[in-house]
Amino acid sequence: MMKVLIAIDSFKGSISSIKGSEAISLGIKDIYPEAEVLTLPLADGGEGTVEALVQATGGKLVEKEVVGPLKETARAIYGILGDGKTAVIEVAAACGLPLVPYSQLNPFLTTTYGVGELISDAIEKGCREFVIGLGGSATNDAGVGMLQALGFRFLNENNEEVGLGAKALLEIQKIDRLHVNERLKECTFKVACDVNNPLYGPEGASYVFGPQKGATPEMVKQLDLGLKHFAEVVLYESGTDIHNISGAGAAGGLGAAFSGFLNADLQSGIELILEIIEMEKNMKNTDFVITGEGKLDGQTSMGKAPLGVAQLAHKYNIPVLALAGGITEETAVLNELGITSYFSIVNAPMSLEEAMDSKMAYNNLRRTTNQLFRLLKAVNAETGINIR
Structure with missing residues:
Protein backbone atom coordinates (compact mmCIF):
# COMPACT_ATOMS: atom_id res chain seq x y z
CA MET A 1 0.00 0.00 0.00
CA PRO A 41 0.94 21.12 8.27
CA LEU A 42 4.10 23.21 8.05
CA ALA A 43 5.26 26.67 9.00
CA ASP A 44 8.64 28.32 9.33
CA GLY A 45 8.01 30.28 12.52
CA GLY A 46 6.03 33.03 10.83
CA GLU A 47 2.37 33.28 9.93
CA GLY A 48 0.56 29.97 10.34
CA THR A 49 2.93 28.52 12.95
CA VAL A 50 0.32 28.31 15.72
CA GLU A 51 -2.27 26.69 13.49
CA ALA A 52 0.23 24.20 12.02
CA LEU A 53 1.66 23.05 15.36
CA VAL A 54 -1.72 22.82 17.08
CA GLN A 55 -3.02 20.70 14.21
CA ALA A 56 0.07 18.47 14.09
CA THR A 57 0.07 17.76 17.85
CA GLY A 58 -3.66 17.61 18.60
CA GLY A 59 -3.51 20.77 20.66
CA LYS A 60 -5.94 23.64 21.14
CA LEU A 61 -6.25 27.33 20.33
CA VAL A 62 -6.62 29.91 23.11
CA GLU A 63 -8.04 33.40 22.62
CA LYS A 64 -6.88 36.17 24.93
CA GLU A 65 -7.66 39.88 25.18
CA VAL A 66 -4.39 41.83 25.24
CA VAL A 67 -2.94 45.31 24.87
CA GLY A 68 -2.40 45.74 21.13
CA PRO A 69 0.51 47.52 19.45
CA LEU A 70 -1.18 50.93 19.74
CA LYS A 71 -2.18 50.25 23.36
CA GLU A 72 -5.71 49.44 22.22
CA THR A 73 -7.58 46.28 23.21
CA ALA A 74 -6.93 43.42 20.80
CA ARG A 75 -7.97 39.78 20.59
CA ALA A 76 -4.98 37.50 20.10
CA ILE A 77 -4.82 33.75 19.57
CA TYR A 78 -2.06 31.40 20.65
CA GLY A 79 -1.83 27.62 20.90
CA ILE A 80 -1.26 24.99 23.56
CA LEU A 81 0.19 21.85 22.03
CA GLY A 82 -1.07 18.34 22.60
CA ASP A 83 1.31 17.76 25.51
CA GLY A 84 -0.61 20.39 27.49
CA LYS A 85 2.58 22.10 28.68
CA THR A 86 3.94 23.79 25.56
CA ALA A 87 2.56 27.10 24.35
CA VAL A 88 3.19 28.35 20.82
CA ILE A 89 2.94 32.08 20.23
CA GLU A 90 3.31 34.19 17.11
CA VAL A 91 4.34 37.64 18.30
CA ALA A 92 2.48 39.18 15.36
CA ALA A 93 -0.79 38.03 16.93
CA ALA A 94 -0.28 40.65 19.64
CA CYS A 95 1.88 43.31 17.98
CA GLY A 96 1.80 42.60 14.25
CA LEU A 97 1.73 45.04 11.35
CA PRO A 98 -1.80 44.02 10.29
CA LEU A 99 -3.07 45.29 13.66
CA VAL A 100 -1.99 48.85 12.86
CA PRO A 101 -3.81 50.94 10.24
CA TYR A 102 -1.36 52.14 7.60
CA SER A 103 -1.98 55.77 8.51
CA GLN A 104 -1.03 55.07 12.14
CA LEU A 105 2.22 53.19 11.59
CA ASN A 106 4.73 54.62 14.05
CA PRO A 107 7.37 52.39 15.67
CA PHE A 108 8.06 55.09 18.27
CA LEU A 109 4.65 54.35 19.78
CA THR A 110 3.98 50.66 19.20
CA THR A 111 4.52 48.18 22.00
CA THR A 112 5.12 44.46 22.50
CA TYR A 113 3.23 44.46 25.80
CA GLY A 114 0.60 42.05 24.49
CA VAL A 115 3.24 39.39 23.81
CA GLY A 116 4.09 39.35 27.50
CA GLU A 117 0.41 39.06 28.36
CA LEU A 118 0.11 35.96 26.16
CA ILE A 119 3.12 34.41 27.88
CA SER A 120 1.65 35.20 31.31
CA ASP A 121 -1.68 33.68 30.34
CA ALA A 122 0.00 30.49 29.15
CA ILE A 123 1.96 30.27 32.39
CA GLU A 124 -1.29 30.58 34.32
CA LYS A 125 -2.64 27.67 32.27
CA GLY A 126 0.27 25.47 33.28
CA CYS A 127 2.64 25.92 30.33
CA ARG A 128 6.35 25.97 31.07
CA GLU A 129 7.74 25.41 27.60
CA PHE A 130 7.33 28.01 24.87
CA VAL A 131 7.76 28.09 21.13
CA ILE A 132 7.86 31.66 19.88
CA GLY A 133 7.56 32.73 16.25
CA LEU A 134 9.24 36.07 15.59
CA GLY A 135 8.43 38.19 12.58
CA GLY A 136 5.81 40.58 11.30
CA SER A 137 5.92 42.93 14.27
CA ALA A 138 5.02 46.61 14.06
CA THR A 139 7.38 47.39 16.94
CA ASN A 140 10.90 48.63 17.65
CA ASP A 141 10.89 48.63 21.46
CA ALA A 142 13.56 45.93 22.02
CA GLY A 143 10.90 43.77 23.65
CA VAL A 144 10.68 46.12 26.63
CA GLY A 145 6.86 46.11 26.46
CA MET A 146 6.80 42.32 26.64
CA LEU A 147 9.16 42.40 29.61
CA GLN A 148 7.04 45.03 31.36
CA ALA A 149 4.03 42.72 31.11
CA LEU A 150 6.12 39.98 32.74
CA GLY A 151 6.96 42.18 35.74
CA PHE A 152 10.24 43.85 34.73
CA ARG A 153 10.28 47.55 35.59
CA PHE A 154 12.36 50.01 33.61
CA LEU A 155 13.08 53.19 35.51
CA ASN A 156 14.16 56.69 34.49
CA GLU A 157 16.61 58.95 36.35
CA ASN A 158 13.87 59.80 38.87
CA ASN A 159 13.21 56.10 39.62
CA GLU A 160 9.87 56.39 37.85
CA GLU A 161 8.67 53.63 35.56
CA VAL A 162 8.89 54.59 31.90
CA GLY A 163 5.95 54.25 29.54
CA LEU A 164 5.34 51.93 26.60
CA GLY A 165 6.91 52.06 23.16
CA ALA A 166 10.33 52.72 21.67
CA LYS A 167 10.12 56.40 22.58
CA ALA A 168 10.75 55.36 26.19
CA LEU A 169 14.03 53.54 25.54
CA LEU A 170 16.24 56.64 25.85
CA GLU A 171 14.72 57.36 29.28
CA ILE A 172 15.71 54.03 30.81
CA GLN A 173 18.46 54.24 33.44
CA LYS A 174 17.77 51.26 35.70
CA ILE A 175 16.14 47.83 35.57
CA ASP A 176 14.08 46.62 38.54
CA ARG A 177 13.54 42.84 38.61
CA LEU A 178 11.86 42.61 42.02
CA HIS A 179 8.38 42.01 40.62
CA VAL A 180 9.24 39.66 37.75
CA ASN A 181 6.93 36.64 37.48
CA GLU A 182 8.68 34.01 39.61
CA ARG A 183 7.46 31.16 37.42
CA LEU A 184 9.55 32.43 34.52
CA LYS A 185 12.46 30.61 36.17
CA GLU A 186 10.66 27.34 35.41
CA CYS A 187 10.13 28.21 31.75
CA THR A 188 12.17 27.47 28.66
CA PHE A 189 11.85 29.41 25.42
CA LYS A 190 12.64 28.24 21.92
CA VAL A 191 12.45 31.08 19.45
CA ALA A 192 12.08 30.69 15.70
CA CYS A 193 14.33 33.38 14.29
CA ASP A 194 15.55 33.38 10.70
CA VAL A 195 17.47 36.63 10.65
CA ASN A 196 20.90 37.29 12.15
CA ASN A 197 20.76 41.07 12.54
CA PRO A 198 22.33 42.63 15.63
CA LEU A 199 20.23 44.91 17.80
CA TYR A 200 21.41 48.29 16.53
CA GLY A 201 23.65 49.84 13.89
CA PRO A 202 23.44 49.82 10.06
CA GLU A 203 22.37 46.15 10.06
CA GLY A 204 20.23 46.45 13.17
CA ALA A 205 16.50 46.40 13.79
CA SER A 206 15.80 50.08 13.13
CA TYR A 207 17.75 50.58 9.92
CA VAL A 208 16.79 47.28 8.29
CA PHE A 209 13.20 46.82 9.44
CA GLY A 210 12.13 50.24 10.70
CA PRO A 211 11.06 51.74 7.34
CA GLN A 212 8.49 49.01 6.69
CA LYS A 213 6.98 49.82 10.08
CA GLY A 214 6.51 53.48 9.23
CA ALA A 215 9.82 54.99 10.29
CA THR A 216 11.18 57.96 8.36
CA PRO A 217 14.97 58.30 7.90
CA GLU A 218 15.14 60.69 10.85
CA MET A 219 13.01 58.36 13.00
CA VAL A 220 15.29 55.46 12.12
CA LYS A 221 18.27 57.35 13.60
CA GLN A 222 16.39 58.08 16.82
CA LEU A 223 15.07 54.53 17.10
CA ASP A 224 18.58 53.18 16.64
CA LEU A 225 19.90 55.48 19.38
CA GLY A 226 17.20 54.16 21.70
CA LEU A 227 18.19 50.54 21.06
CA LYS A 228 21.86 51.33 21.59
CA HIS A 229 21.14 53.16 24.83
CA PHE A 230 19.01 50.30 26.13
CA ALA A 231 21.72 47.76 25.26
CA GLU A 232 24.28 49.83 27.16
CA VAL A 233 22.03 49.97 30.24
CA VAL A 234 21.53 46.20 30.13
CA LEU A 235 25.28 45.62 29.75
CA TYR A 236 26.03 47.90 32.72
CA GLU A 237 23.26 46.47 34.92
CA SER A 238 23.70 42.75 34.25
CA GLY A 239 26.85 42.28 32.19
CA THR A 240 24.76 40.83 29.35
CA ASP A 241 25.58 41.94 25.81
CA ILE A 242 22.22 41.88 24.02
CA HIS A 243 23.52 43.75 20.97
CA ASN A 244 25.80 41.13 19.42
CA ILE A 245 23.43 38.19 19.75
CA SER A 246 22.73 36.76 16.30
CA GLY A 247 19.08 37.61 15.70
CA ALA A 248 18.92 40.28 18.41
CA GLY A 249 17.35 42.70 15.92
CA ALA A 250 14.52 40.37 14.95
CA ALA A 251 10.99 41.72 15.46
CA GLY A 252 12.18 45.16 16.52
CA GLY A 253 14.57 43.79 19.13
CA LEU A 254 12.37 41.05 20.58
CA GLY A 255 15.18 38.64 19.74
CA ALA A 256 17.42 40.53 22.16
CA ALA A 257 14.77 40.51 24.90
CA PHE A 258 14.08 36.79 24.63
CA SER A 259 17.74 35.85 24.58
CA GLY A 260 19.07 38.39 27.07
CA PHE A 261 16.26 38.35 29.64
CA LEU A 262 14.53 34.98 29.21
CA ASN A 263 17.55 32.83 28.25
CA ALA A 264 15.85 31.82 25.04
CA ASP A 265 17.42 29.65 22.38
CA LEU A 266 17.15 31.42 19.01
CA GLN A 267 17.20 28.96 16.13
CA SER A 268 16.14 28.36 12.55
CA GLY A 269 12.37 28.47 12.29
CA ILE A 270 11.93 25.49 10.00
CA GLU A 271 14.41 23.34 11.96
CA LEU A 272 12.53 24.10 15.16
CA ILE A 273 9.14 23.28 13.63
CA LEU A 274 10.36 20.05 12.02
CA GLU A 275 11.74 18.97 15.40
CA ILE A 276 8.48 19.65 17.24
CA ILE A 277 6.25 17.80 14.77
CA GLU A 278 8.75 14.92 14.60
CA MET A 279 8.99 15.19 10.84
CA GLU A 280 11.92 12.80 10.47
CA LYS A 281 10.25 10.09 12.54
CA ASN A 282 7.01 10.40 10.56
CA MET A 283 8.83 10.45 7.23
CA LYS A 284 10.38 7.01 7.55
Whole structure:
Protein backbone atom coordinates (compact mmCIF):
# COMPACT_ATOMS: atom_id res chain seq x y z
CA MET A 1 0.00 0.00 0.00
CA MET A 2 1.33 3.42 -0.94
CA LYS A 3 2.23 5.80 1.89
CA VAL A 4 2.46 9.53 1.23
CA LEU A 5 3.47 12.31 3.61
CA ILE A 6 2.08 15.77 2.87
CA ALA A 7 4.02 18.63 4.47
CA ILE A 8 3.25 21.99 2.87
CA ASP A 9 3.49 25.54 4.13
CA SER A 10 0.55 27.88 3.70
CA PHE A 11 0.16 29.64 0.36
CA LYS A 12 0.33 33.11 1.90
CA GLY A 13 -2.82 35.15 1.28
CA SER A 14 -4.43 32.23 -0.52
CA ILE A 15 -4.89 28.94 1.32
CA SER A 16 -3.82 27.59 4.71
CA SER A 17 -1.47 24.68 5.15
CA ILE A 18 -4.35 22.63 6.56
CA LYS A 19 -6.79 23.26 3.70
CA GLY A 20 -4.05 22.86 1.12
CA SER A 21 -3.05 19.51 2.61
CA GLU A 22 -6.68 18.43 2.47
CA ALA A 23 -6.87 19.24 -1.24
CA ILE A 24 -3.67 17.31 -2.00
CA SER A 25 -4.87 14.34 0.01
CA LEU A 26 -8.09 14.22 -2.00
CA GLY A 27 -6.07 14.37 -5.21
CA ILE A 28 -4.11 11.30 -4.13
CA LYS A 29 -7.21 9.43 -2.97
CA ASP A 30 -8.89 10.09 -6.33
CA ILE A 31 -6.31 7.75 -7.87
CA TYR A 32 -5.17 5.61 -4.95
CA PRO A 33 -8.20 5.26 -2.64
CA GLU A 34 -6.34 2.79 -0.45
CA ALA A 35 -3.27 4.98 0.01
CA GLU A 36 -2.12 5.87 3.52
CA VAL A 37 -1.84 9.66 3.63
CA LEU A 38 -0.26 11.48 6.57
CA THR A 39 -0.51 15.27 6.74
CA LEU A 40 1.78 17.44 8.84
CA PRO A 41 0.94 21.12 8.27
CA LEU A 42 4.10 23.21 8.05
CA ALA A 43 5.26 26.67 9.00
CA ASP A 44 8.64 28.32 9.33
CA GLY A 45 8.01 30.28 12.52
CA GLY A 46 6.03 33.03 10.83
CA GLU A 47 2.37 33.28 9.93
CA GLY A 48 0.56 29.97 10.34
CA THR A 49 2.93 28.52 12.95
CA VAL A 50 0.32 28.31 15.72
CA GLU A 51 -2.27 26.69 13.49
CA ALA A 52 0.23 24.20 12.02
CA LEU A 53 1.66 23.05 15.36
CA VAL A 54 -1.72 22.82 17.08
CA GLN A 55 -3.02 20.70 14.21
CA ALA A 56 0.07 18.47 14.09
CA THR A 57 0.07 17.76 17.85
CA GLY A 58 -3.66 17.61 18.60
CA GLY A 59 -3.51 20.77 20.66
CA LYS A 60 -5.94 23.64 21.14
CA LEU A 61 -6.25 27.33 20.33
CA VAL A 62 -6.62 29.91 23.11
CA GLU A 63 -8.04 33.40 22.62
CA LYS A 64 -6.88 36.17 24.93
CA GLU A 65 -7.66 39.88 25.18
CA VAL A 66 -4.39 41.83 25.24
CA VAL A 67 -2.94 45.31 24.87
CA GLY A 68 -2.40 45.74 21.13
CA PRO A 69 0.51 47.52 19.45
CA LEU A 70 -1.18 50.93 19.74
CA LYS A 71 -2.18 50.25 23.36
CA GLU A 72 -5.71 49.44 22.22
CA THR A 73 -7.58 46.28 23.21
CA ALA A 74 -6.93 43.42 20.80
CA ARG A 75 -7.97 39.78 20.59
CA ALA A 76 -4.98 37.50 20.10
CA ILE A 77 -4.82 33.75 19.57
CA TYR A 78 -2.06 31.40 20.65
CA GLY A 79 -1.83 27.62 20.90
CA ILE A 80 -1.26 24.99 23.56
CA LEU A 81 0.19 21.85 22.03
CA GLY A 82 -1.07 18.34 22.60
CA ASP A 83 1.31 17.76 25.51
CA GLY A 84 -0.61 20.39 27.49
CA LYS A 85 2.58 22.10 28.68
CA THR A 86 3.94 23.79 25.56
CA ALA A 87 2.56 27.10 24.35
CA VAL A 88 3.19 28.35 20.82
CA ILE A 89 2.94 32.08 20.23
CA GLU A 90 3.31 34.19 17.11
CA VAL A 91 4.34 37.64 18.30
CA ALA A 92 2.48 39.18 15.36
CA ALA A 93 -0.79 38.03 16.93
CA ALA A 94 -0.28 40.65 19.64
CA CYS A 95 1.88 43.31 17.98
CA GLY A 96 1.80 42.60 14.25
CA LEU A 97 1.73 45.04 11.35
CA PRO A 98 -1.80 44.02 10.29
CA LEU A 99 -3.07 45.29 13.66
CA VAL A 100 -1.99 48.85 12.86
CA PRO A 101 -3.81 50.94 10.24
CA TYR A 102 -1.36 52.14 7.60
CA SER A 103 -1.98 55.77 8.51
CA GLN A 104 -1.03 55.07 12.14
CA LEU A 105 2.22 53.19 11.59
CA ASN A 106 4.73 54.62 14.05
CA PRO A 107 7.37 52.39 15.67
CA PHE A 108 8.06 55.09 18.27
CA LEU A 109 4.65 54.35 19.78
CA THR A 110 3.98 50.66 19.20
CA THR A 111 4.52 48.18 22.00
CA THR A 112 5.12 44.46 22.50
CA TYR A 113 3.23 44.46 25.80
CA GLY A 114 0.60 42.05 24.49
CA VAL A 115 3.24 39.39 23.81
CA GLY A 116 4.09 39.35 27.50
CA GLU A 117 0.41 39.06 28.36
CA LEU A 118 0.11 35.96 26.16
CA ILE A 119 3.12 34.41 27.88
CA SER A 120 1.65 35.20 31.31
CA ASP A 121 -1.68 33.68 30.34
CA ALA A 122 0.00 30.49 29.15
CA ILE A 123 1.96 30.27 32.39
CA GLU A 124 -1.29 30.58 34.32
CA LYS A 125 -2.64 27.67 32.27
CA GLY A 126 0.27 25.47 33.28
CA CYS A 127 2.64 25.92 30.33
CA ARG A 128 6.35 25.97 31.07
CA GLU A 129 7.74 25.41 27.60
CA PHE A 130 7.33 28.01 24.87
CA VAL A 131 7.76 28.09 21.13
CA ILE A 132 7.86 31.66 19.88
CA GLY A 133 7.56 32.73 16.25
CA LEU A 134 9.24 36.07 15.59
CA GLY A 135 8.43 38.19 12.58
CA GLY A 136 5.81 40.58 11.30
CA SER A 137 5.92 42.93 14.27
CA ALA A 138 5.02 46.61 14.06
CA THR A 139 7.38 47.39 16.94
CA ASN A 140 10.90 48.63 17.65
CA ASP A 141 10.89 48.63 21.46
CA ALA A 142 13.56 45.93 22.02
CA GLY A 143 10.90 43.77 23.65
CA VAL A 144 10.68 46.12 26.63
CA GLY A 145 6.86 46.11 26.46
CA MET A 146 6.80 42.32 26.64
CA LEU A 147 9.16 42.40 29.61
CA GLN A 148 7.04 45.03 31.36
CA ALA A 149 4.03 42.72 31.11
CA LEU A 150 6.12 39.98 32.74
CA GLY A 151 6.96 42.18 35.74
CA PHE A 152 10.24 43.85 34.73
CA ARG A 153 10.28 47.55 35.59
CA PHE A 154 12.36 50.01 33.61
CA LEU A 155 13.08 53.19 35.51
CA ASN A 156 14.16 56.69 34.49
CA GLU A 157 16.61 58.95 36.35
CA ASN A 158 13.87 59.80 38.87
CA ASN A 159 13.21 56.10 39.62
CA GLU A 160 9.87 56.39 37.85
CA GLU A 161 8.67 53.63 35.56
CA VAL A 162 8.89 54.59 31.90
CA GLY A 163 5.95 54.25 29.54
CA LEU A 164 5.34 51.93 26.60
CA GLY A 165 6.91 52.06 23.16
CA ALA A 166 10.33 52.72 21.67
CA LYS A 167 10.12 56.40 22.58
CA ALA A 168 10.75 55.36 26.19
CA LEU A 169 14.03 53.54 25.54
CA LEU A 170 16.24 56.64 25.85
CA GLU A 171 14.72 57.36 29.28
CA ILE A 172 15.71 54.03 30.81
CA GLN A 173 18.46 54.24 33.44
CA LYS A 174 17.77 51.26 35.70
CA ILE A 175 16.14 47.83 35.57
CA ASP A 176 14.08 46.62 38.54
CA ARG A 177 13.54 42.84 38.61
CA LEU A 178 11.86 42.61 42.02
CA HIS A 179 8.38 42.01 40.62
CA VAL A 180 9.24 39.66 37.75
CA ASN A 181 6.93 36.64 37.48
CA GLU A 182 8.68 34.01 39.61
CA ARG A 183 7.46 31.16 37.42
CA LEU A 184 9.55 32.43 34.52
CA LYS A 185 12.46 30.61 36.17
CA GLU A 186 10.66 27.34 35.41
CA CYS A 187 10.13 28.21 31.75
CA THR A 188 12.17 27.47 28.66
CA PHE A 189 11.85 29.41 25.42
CA LYS A 190 12.64 28.24 21.92
CA VAL A 191 12.45 31.08 19.45
CA ALA A 192 12.08 30.69 15.70
CA CYS A 193 14.33 33.38 14.29
CA ASP A 194 15.55 33.38 10.70
CA VAL A 195 17.47 36.63 10.65
CA ASN A 196 20.90 37.29 12.15
CA ASN A 197 20.76 41.07 12.54
CA PRO A 198 22.33 42.63 15.63
CA LEU A 199 20.23 44.91 17.80
CA TYR A 200 21.41 48.29 16.53
CA GLY A 201 23.65 49.84 13.89
CA PRO A 202 23.44 49.82 10.06
CA GLU A 203 22.37 46.15 10.06
CA GLY A 204 20.23 46.45 13.17
CA ALA A 205 16.50 46.40 13.79
CA SER A 206 15.80 50.08 13.13
CA TYR A 207 17.75 50.58 9.92
CA VAL A 208 16.79 47.28 8.29
CA PHE A 209 13.20 46.82 9.44
CA GLY A 210 12.13 50.24 10.70
CA PRO A 211 11.06 51.74 7.34
CA GLN A 212 8.49 49.01 6.69
CA LYS A 213 6.98 49.82 10.08
CA GLY A 214 6.51 53.48 9.23
CA ALA A 215 9.82 54.99 10.29
CA THR A 216 11.18 57.96 8.36
CA PRO A 217 14.97 58.30 7.90
CA GLU A 218 15.14 60.69 10.85
CA MET A 219 13.01 58.36 13.00
CA VAL A 220 15.29 55.46 12.12
CA LYS A 221 18.27 57.35 13.60
CA GLN A 222 16.39 58.08 16.82
CA LEU A 223 15.07 54.53 17.10
CA ASP A 224 18.58 53.18 16.64
CA LEU A 225 19.90 55.48 19.38
CA GLY A 226 17.20 54.16 21.70
CA LEU A 227 18.19 50.54 21.06
CA LYS A 228 21.86 51.33 21.59
CA HIS A 229 21.14 53.16 24.83
CA PHE A 230 19.01 50.30 26.13
CA ALA A 231 21.72 47.76 25.26
CA GLU A 232 24.28 49.83 27.16
CA VAL A 233 22.03 49.97 30.24
CA VAL A 234 21.53 46.20 30.13
CA LEU A 235 25.28 45.62 29.75
CA TYR A 236 26.03 47.90 32.72
CA GLU A 237 23.26 46.47 34.92
CA SER A 238 23.70 42.75 34.25
CA GLY A 239 26.85 42.28 32.19
CA THR A 240 24.76 40.83 29.35
CA ASP A 241 25.58 41.94 25.81
CA ILE A 242 22.22 41.88 24.02
CA HIS A 243 23.52 43.75 20.97
CA ASN A 244 25.80 41.13 19.42
CA ILE A 245 23.43 38.19 19.75
CA SER A 246 22.73 36.76 16.30
CA GLY A 247 19.08 37.61 15.70
CA ALA A 248 18.92 40.28 18.41
CA GLY A 249 17.35 42.70 15.92
CA ALA A 250 14.52 40.37 14.95
CA ALA A 251 10.99 41.72 15.46
CA GLY A 252 12.18 45.16 16.52
CA GLY A 253 14.57 43.79 19.13
CA LEU A 254 12.37 41.05 20.58
CA GLY A 255 15.18 38.64 19.74
CA ALA A 256 17.42 40.53 22.16
CA ALA A 257 14.77 40.51 24.90
CA PHE A 258 14.08 36.79 24.63
CA SER A 259 17.74 35.85 24.58
CA GLY A 260 19.07 38.39 27.07
CA PHE A 261 16.26 38.35 29.64
CA LEU A 262 14.53 34.98 29.21
CA ASN A 263 17.55 32.83 28.25
CA ALA A 264 15.85 31.82 25.04
CA ASP A 265 17.42 29.65 22.38
CA LEU A 266 17.15 31.42 19.01
CA GLN A 267 17.20 28.96 16.13
CA SER A 268 16.14 28.36 12.55
CA GLY A 269 12.37 28.47 12.29
CA ILE A 270 11.93 25.49 10.00
CA GLU A 271 14.41 23.34 11.96
CA LEU A 272 12.53 24.10 15.16
CA ILE A 273 9.14 23.28 13.63
CA LEU A 274 10.36 20.05 12.02
CA GLU A 275 11.74 18.97 15.40
CA ILE A 276 8.48 19.65 17.24
CA ILE A 277 6.25 17.80 14.77
CA GLU A 278 8.75 14.92 14.60
CA MET A 279 8.99 15.19 10.84
CA GLU A 280 11.92 12.80 10.47
CA LYS A 281 10.25 10.09 12.54
CA ASN A 282 7.01 10.40 10.56
CA MET A 283 8.83 10.45 7.23
CA LYS A 284 10.38 7.01 7.55
CA ASN A 285 8.92 4.26 5.36
CA THR A 286 6.98 6.66 3.14
CA ASP A 287 6.92 6.31 -0.64
CA PHE A 288 6.53 9.98 -1.48
CA VAL A 289 6.75 13.33 0.25
CA ILE A 290 4.74 16.27 -1.08
CA THR A 291 5.78 19.75 0.02
CA GLY A 292 5.26 23.27 -1.27
CA GLU A 293 4.38 26.90 -0.64
CA GLY A 294 2.79 29.80 -2.46
CA LYS A 295 5.91 30.64 -4.47
CA LEU A 296 9.05 28.63 -5.09
CA ASP A 297 11.96 30.98 -5.73
CA GLY A 298 15.47 31.85 -4.66
CA GLN A 299 14.37 32.36 -1.06
CA THR A 300 13.15 28.76 -0.90
CA SER A 301 16.72 27.54 -1.35
CA MET A 302 17.85 29.71 1.58
CA GLY A 303 16.14 27.61 4.23
CA LYS A 304 12.38 27.97 3.88
CA ALA A 305 9.98 25.19 4.84
CA PRO A 306 9.94 23.10 1.61
CA LEU A 307 13.74 22.89 1.57
CA GLY A 308 13.87 21.70 5.17
CA VAL A 309 11.42 18.91 4.33
CA ALA A 310 13.31 17.97 1.17
CA GLN A 311 16.64 17.74 2.94
CA LEU A 312 15.22 15.34 5.51
CA ALA A 313 13.62 13.21 2.78
CA HIS A 314 16.93 13.11 0.92
CA LYS A 315 18.49 11.28 3.89
CA TYR A 316 16.12 8.38 3.24
CA ASN A 317 16.12 8.57 -0.58
CA ILE A 318 12.43 9.46 -0.62
CA PRO A 319 11.19 11.27 -3.77
CA VAL A 320 9.90 14.77 -3.07
CA LEU A 321 7.26 16.54 -5.15
CA ALA A 322 6.89 20.29 -4.60
CA LEU A 323 3.75 22.22 -5.55
CA ALA A 324 3.47 25.99 -5.76
CA GLY A 325 1.32 28.72 -7.19
CA GLY A 326 4.33 30.43 -8.78
CA ILE A 327 7.75 29.17 -9.83
CA THR A 328 10.74 31.30 -10.85
CA GLU A 329 13.87 30.49 -12.84
CA GLU A 330 15.89 30.45 -9.63
CA THR A 331 13.97 27.36 -8.54
CA ALA A 332 16.10 24.98 -10.65
CA VAL A 333 18.70 24.78 -7.87
CA LEU A 334 16.11 23.00 -5.70
CA ASN A 335 16.57 19.84 -7.75
CA GLU A 336 20.12 19.69 -6.44
CA LEU A 337 18.97 20.26 -2.86
CA GLY A 338 16.53 17.38 -2.47
CA ILE A 339 13.38 18.29 -4.38
CA THR A 340 12.87 15.65 -7.06
CA SER A 341 10.36 17.60 -9.17
CA TYR A 342 8.40 20.80 -8.77
CA PHE A 343 5.17 21.90 -10.43
CA SER A 344 3.00 24.98 -10.64
CA ILE A 345 -0.64 24.35 -9.85
CA VAL A 346 -1.78 27.19 -12.13
CA ASN A 347 -2.99 25.42 -15.26
CA ALA A 348 -4.56 28.21 -17.31
CA PRO A 349 -4.04 31.94 -17.92
CA MET A 350 -5.48 33.88 -14.99
CA SER A 351 -4.88 36.99 -12.94
CA LEU A 352 -2.96 36.86 -9.66
CA GLU A 353 -6.20 37.63 -7.83
CA GLU A 354 -7.90 34.65 -9.49
CA ALA A 355 -4.95 32.34 -8.80
CA MET A 356 -4.89 33.32 -5.12
CA ASP A 357 -8.59 32.78 -4.58
CA SER A 358 -8.80 30.10 -1.89
CA LYS A 359 -11.34 27.99 -3.76
CA MET A 360 -9.32 28.19 -6.98
CA ALA A 361 -6.11 27.25 -5.14
CA TYR A 362 -7.87 24.32 -3.45
CA ASN A 363 -9.19 22.97 -6.75
CA ASN A 364 -5.86 23.50 -8.50
CA LEU A 365 -3.97 21.65 -5.78
CA ARG A 366 -6.34 18.72 -5.99
CA ARG A 367 -6.32 18.65 -9.79
CA THR A 368 -2.54 18.84 -10.10
CA THR A 369 -2.03 16.10 -7.52
CA ASN A 370 -4.64 13.97 -9.26
CA GLN A 371 -2.80 14.24 -12.57
CA LEU A 372 0.61 13.49 -11.07
CA PHE A 373 -0.58 10.35 -9.33
CA ARG A 374 -2.57 9.31 -12.38
CA LEU A 375 0.73 9.34 -14.29
CA LEU A 376 2.49 7.38 -11.56
CA LYS A 377 -0.20 4.74 -11.59
CA ALA A 378 -0.08 4.41 -15.36
CA VAL A 379 3.71 4.06 -15.39
CA ASN A 380 3.57 1.51 -12.61
CA ALA A 381 0.90 -0.53 -14.41
CA GLU A 382 2.74 -0.41 -17.74
CA THR A 383 6.22 -1.22 -16.49
CA GLY A 384 5.61 -3.16 -13.33
CA ILE A 385 8.34 -1.04 -11.75
CA ASN A 386 7.82 -0.17 -8.11
CA ILE A 387 6.62 3.40 -7.73
CA ARG A 388 9.69 4.18 -5.64
